[in-house]
Structure formats: C-alpha cells, structure tokens
Amino acid sequence: MREWNAVVTVHEGGFTEARRLLEQHGPVAKSDFFNILLMRATDPFQVLAALHGQFADNRAIATCISRFMPMERLFTFQSAAEFEQRCRHEVLSFIPRLVDSRFHVRMHRRGFKGKLSSMDEERFLDEFLLQQLAEAGTSGKITFDDPDAVIALETVGTQGGLSLFTKAQLAQFPLLHLD
Known part of the structure; x- marks a missing residue:
C-alpha cells in the first residue's frame, strides 16, 4: 500500500483478527515487514479514538493490536x-x-x-x-x-x-x- 496514513503493529497470531477489526475503518494491507500492517483511513486519529473507545468492551483489540500509529x-x-x-x-x-x-x-x-x-x-x-x-x-x-x-x-x-x-x-x- 503506497498511500498509508497509519502503521499498525500486531501481536503474533493476531494478524487476521487485527485486519478484520481495522478494515471497518478503511483499507488495510500487509507490509513487507513482520507483523506490520498499513492502513489508509479518512481520519486515522478518529480510528485511534474509535479503537480506544472499544478497548474496554472488546478485548480482541488488546490481544491482536500491539500498536496503532496514525500519521499527520x-x-x-x-x-x-x-x-x-x-x-x-x-x-x-x-x-x-x-x-x-x-x-x-x-x-x-x-x-x-x-x-x-x-x-x-x-x-x-x-x-x-x-x-x-x-x-x-x-x-x-x-x-x-x-x-x-x-x-x-x-x-x-x-x-x-x-x-x-x-x-x-x-x-x-x-x-x-x-x-
């Protein structure tokens, strides 16, 4: 993906679940680097806030996504x-x-x-x-x-x-x- 605006580090074994969670917010692609996904969102900071809002209710986020970094x-x-x-x-x-x-x-x-x-x-x-x-x-x-x-x-x-x-x-x- 050439036009990413968020870098996502996933936990080992959490690749498929992380991708499923993130695709609700925009296109997601595998990178050439181990456990790194790239995402293109309309507003990646809004995605960060949405993930944080779901964090307490959806433990899958914590078990599959290690780090979500939106870019300005x-x-x-x-x-x-x-x-x-x-x-x-x-x-x-x-x-x-x-x-x-x-x-x-x-x-x-x-x-x-x-x-x-x-x-x-x-x-x-x-x-x-x-x-x-x-x-x-x-x-x-x-x-x-x-x-x-x-x-x-x-x-x-x-x-x-x-x-x-x-x-x-x-x-x-x-x-x-x-x-």
Missing part, C-alpha cells in the same frame, strides 16, 4: 540524505506546537537497515527542532522524563510519516506505545 505528515525518500531533507521540511509544521515545551523524537524504522540509525535520526531531529525554536525566538527542551510532547517518526521502506502527540494524548491512547 507523510513523505517518500530514496536515500538517507533525502530522508533527512524531507524530515526537516515536514517537521517544521510542528514548531508552533512545540514552543516552550519539553519534547523528544521517537523513531520506529522498518527498512533502510545500515543506512538509517533510529538513534542518530532522533538526535538529528531533536537538534534541528531546538535550533528552529531558538531561531524563532522561543525555547524548547529535549527530555525523556515526562515530556509535554513526543514526535513519532515512522518509516516503512522508502516511506515515512510524522505525528506529534501531547502528554494528554499519550495518556489517553495506550495503543500509541511511543516510549
């Missing part, structure tokens, strides 16, 4: 350099939401092994965002202890996605599993 910003890339260029461009939209906040970037990489390092790319984007905040005359701080926001960066092959989640959203939606 999507991009493609062919090299590590292009990946960093596209990330810088896309993450700029988050600057107004990061003013005077404590945050960090969390990356889940699938593919590009040996070409992209999740830790290096997280650090790269953290530093880029701090620089952009300083240039805008505002502040921000990188922290992993009780952050105000976490920026999720997902890659599946040569496609990437970014989302920003607030502390309240992280507490509200356990299916995000960012840290």
Whole structure:
C-alpha cells in the first residue's frame, strides 16, 4: 500500500483478527515487514479514538493490536540524505506546537537497515527542532522524563510519516506505545 496514513503493529497470531477489526475503518494491507500492517483511513486519529473507545468492551483489540500509529505528515525518500531533507521540511509544521515545551523524537524504522540509525535520526531531529525554536525566538527542551510532547517518526521502506502527540494524548491512547 503506497498511500498509508497509519502503521499498525500486531501481536503474533493476531494478524487476521487485527485486519478484520481495522478494515471497518478503511483499507488495510500487509507490509513487507513482520507483523506490520498499513492502513489508509479518512481520519486515522478518529480510528485511534474509535479503537480506544472499544478497548474496554472488546478485548480482541488488546490481544491482536500491539500498536496503532496514525500519521499527520507523510513523505517518500530514496536515500538517507533525502530522508533527512524531507524530515526537516515536514517537521517544521510542528514548531508552533512545540514552543516552550519539553519534547523528544521517537523513531520506529522498518527498512533502510545500515543506512538509517533510529538513534542518530532522533538526535538529528531533536537538534534541528531546538535550533528552529531558538531561531524563532522561543525555547524548547529535549527530555525523556515526562515530556509535554513526543514526535513519532515512522518509516516503512522508502516511506515515512510524522505525528506529534501531547502528554494528554499519550495518556489517553495506550495503543500509541511511543516510549
């Protein structure tokens, strides 16, 4: 699926059930990576809320879906350099939401092994965002202890996605599993 806007990690043995649950909300496709589904939803954040709303009544969600990650910003890339260029461009939209906040970037990489390092790319984007905040005359701080926001960066092959989640959203939606 080339036009996904949600990445779903499923528990071992939960593939069929997860797909059945998710297909109620939009097209779902198997990826080239173990236990990873890709989804295209009209509003993937609404799907996250719907799954959370069903969570207490439908234990099948917890037994088949390990993680549901909706994406705000999507991009493609062919090299590590292009990946960093596209990330810088896309993450700029988050600057107004990061003013005077404590945050960090969390990356889940699938593919590009040996070409992209999740830790290096997280650090790269953290530093880029701090620089952009300083240039805008505002502040921000990188922290992993009780952050105000976490920026999720997902890659599946040569496609990437970014989302920003607030502390309240992280507490509200356990299916995000960012840290």
